[in-house]
Each structure stands twice: as C-alpha cells, then as structure tokens.
Amino acid sequence: xxxxxxxxxPLSVPEGAIVxxxxxxxxxxxxxFMWYRQYSRKGPELLMYTYxxxxxxxxxxxxxxxxxxxxISLFIRDSQPSDSATYLCAMSDPSxxxxxxxxxxxxxxxxxx
Amino acid sequence: NAGVTQTPKFQVLKTGQSMTxxxxxxxxxxxMYWYRQDPGMGLRLIYYSASxxxxxxGEVPNGYNVSRLNKRxxxxxxxxxxxxxxxxxxxxxxxxxxxxxxxxxxxxxxxxx
Numbered sequence: 001x002x003x004x005x006x007x008x009x010p011l012s013v014p015e016g017a018i019v020x021x022x023x024x025x026x027x028x029x030x031x032x033f034m035w036y037r038q039y040s041r042k043g044p045e046l047l048m049y050t051y052x053x054x055x056x057x058x059x060x061x062x063x064x065x066x067x068x069x070x071x072i073s074l075f076i077r078d079s080q081p082s083d084s085a086t087y088l089c090a091m092s093d094p095s096x097x098x099x100x101x102x103x104x105x106x107x108x109x110x111x112x113x
Numbered sequence: 114n115a116g117v118t119q120t121p122k123f124q125v126l127k128t129g130q131s132m133t134x135x136x137x138x139x140x141x142x143x144x145m146y147w148y149r150q151d152p153g154m155g156l157r158l159i160y161y162s163a164s165x166x167x168x169x170x171g172e173v174p175n176g177y178n179v180s181r182l183n184k185r186x187x188x189x190x191x192x193x194x195x196x197x198x199x200x201x202x203x204x205x206x207x208x209x210x211x212x213x214x215x216x217x218x219x220x221x222x223x224x225x226x
Contacts, residue, residue, distance in 0.1 A: 008153060043117070043203050043217030044156070088155065100146075100171065101215065105155035 003027050006089055006104030015113050019076040023089035023104045026070065030091040030102075033065050035074045038086045038106065047087075048074070079111045115139050119204050119218035126194045126225045134189040134221050136204030144207045145187035146171075146215070147179060149200040156203065162187055194225045 006023045013019055021035075032051055036044035048063045050056045050072075056063045062075040072091075076083055089104040120135045138145065147159040158171030162181040176198060178190045187206075191198060201222050205215040 004155075006155075041220070043205075043219050044215075045217065046214060100158055100161065103156040105153055 002105075003102050004089060004091060004104045007107055008105055010108040010110060012110045012112060013079055015079060015081060015111055017079050017111070019079050019083070019109060019111075021074040021076075021087050021089075021107050021109070023072050024070055025072070025091055025102075027091070027093060027102070028067075028070065029093040029095065031094055032092045033063070033072050034090040034092075034101070035061075035063055036088040036090060036103075038088060040085075044088055081111045081113050084110045117204055117206055117216050117218035119202075119221050121221060122219070123222050124224070126191075126223065128195060128225060130194050131190065131192050132194065132223075133191075134202055134204075134223075135186070136188065136218060137186045138204075138206040138216070139185065140206060140208075140216065141184070142206035142208050142216070143184070144209060145181065146205040146207075147177075147187070147189045148203045148205065149173065150203060150220075151200050159189065159202075194223075196225045199223060199225045 004025045034049040035047045037047045038044040050063050050065050053065050053067045060077045064073040086106040086108045088106045090101045092101050117138045143164045146161040148156040150156050157173050160179040162168045165184045168179050180188045201220045203220050204218045207215050
C-alpha cells in the first residue's frame with residue numbers, strides 16, 4: 001500500500017463548478033500538507049500548504065486537513081478553464097530521518113468552457 | 114529570474130548508452146533533488162542533496178548516480194540506460210530540508226529504446 005493515495009481521475013467539470021480533490025495517507029507522522037499544480041509539460045508548482053489540521057483559504061482555493069481521518073482535500077470554487085492541470089498532494093514528516101516530501105500520484109482535472 | 118534550469122529538455126537514448134542530466138538553480142538554495150515521474154506512480158525521489166558536499170539515496174536510486182558539483186548545480190547520471198528508465202525527470206531545489214517550498218524545473222523527457 002502506498003503511503004499517499006490519490007484518485008488519478010481524470011476529472012472533467014463544467015466551468016463554474018466546485019471541484020473537490022482528495023488524498024488519503026497512512027503515516028500519522030505527516031505534519032505538513034501541500035497541494036502542487038502541474039500544467040502539461042511543466043514542473044509542479046506549490047499552490048497551497050497547511051500545517052497540521054484545519055482549513056486554509058486562498059482566493060478560490062481552500063485546503064482542508066483532517067488528521068483524525070488521515071484525509072486531505074483541495075476545493076476549487078468557480079472553476080475556470082485555466083485551472084485545468086494535474087493536482088498533486090504532498091506531505092512531509094519534519095522529524096523523520098529523510099524529511100522529504102511524499103507525493104500522491106496526481107489527479108488530472110479538466111474544466112470545460 | 115530563471116529559478117531551476119534543466120538540460121536537455123528531451124533526449125532519446127539507446128539501451129546501454131550513458132548520459133548526464135544537468136540541473137542548476139540560482140536561488141541560493143541549499144537542498145536539491147532529482148525525481149522521476151511516471152504515469153500512475155507520481156513523483157518518486159531518486160537522489161537528494163541536503164547541502165553542498167552531501168548526497169543521499171531516495172526511493173528509487175538503482176541505475177543512477179549524482180554529483181553535487183557546487184551549491185548551484187546537481188547532476189544526474191545514467192551509466193547504462195535501460196528502457197525502464199524512460200520517464201520524465203524533474204530537478205527541484207529548496208532553501209532547506211525539510212521544506213515545503215520546492216521549486217521544480219520544467220523537466221527532461223527521456224526515452225530509452
């Protein structure tokens with residue numbers, strides 16, 4: 001079983017829809033939770049991050065972490081065609097020996113005009 | 114402001130050939146990383162360098178070697194390429210390890226025939 005599981009999609013929604021992207025994880029030591037966005041043929045770029053549990057909002061994007069369920073979500077409100085990309089969740093255990101990011105496999109999102 | 118620069122962008126190799134992927138960052142970051150990205154597998158860490166003069170194995174180091182030439186440059190070498198090494202390779206850097214703020218290059222698409 002992978003440490004981080006993410007539904008690969010593809011997910012296709014109409015413009016203006018609310019999008020929900022999710023990841024589950026098994027390592028309870030993860031403390032930092034991130035979402036990266038990757039456009040086609042580009043490198044990933046950091047979109048949002050949260051520390052421990054709770055919500056964080058940035059414009060149309062909201063990141064949620066539920067550590068009790070080992071579940072994180074990214075919500076996109078009023079989705080736009082420019083949001084079409086692959087979204088990768090990532091997590092880290094800051095106390096671990098490797099202290100690296102562990103990535104989900106990514107969800108491919110298409111927002112149709 | 115170039116960020117992380119990877120060369121080449123595309124490469125086709127024959128089985129058994131060798132090559133070096135180059136990576137340079139201009140953000141004065143201490144830590145650098147090499148990942149490979151395959152469909153359905155997400156980003157998998159090959160090697161990383163927490164600081165100049167140190168390198169460590171990641172999740173999938175077999176068949177690869179790295180050199181942290183100086184603070185700016187981190188190269189990845191394939192000594193004898195195999196078809197299983199066909200992938201997209203990303204270099205990344207961060208100010209420290211651990212860090213959430215990875216900056217990725219735009220990738221090298223490698224095909225081994």
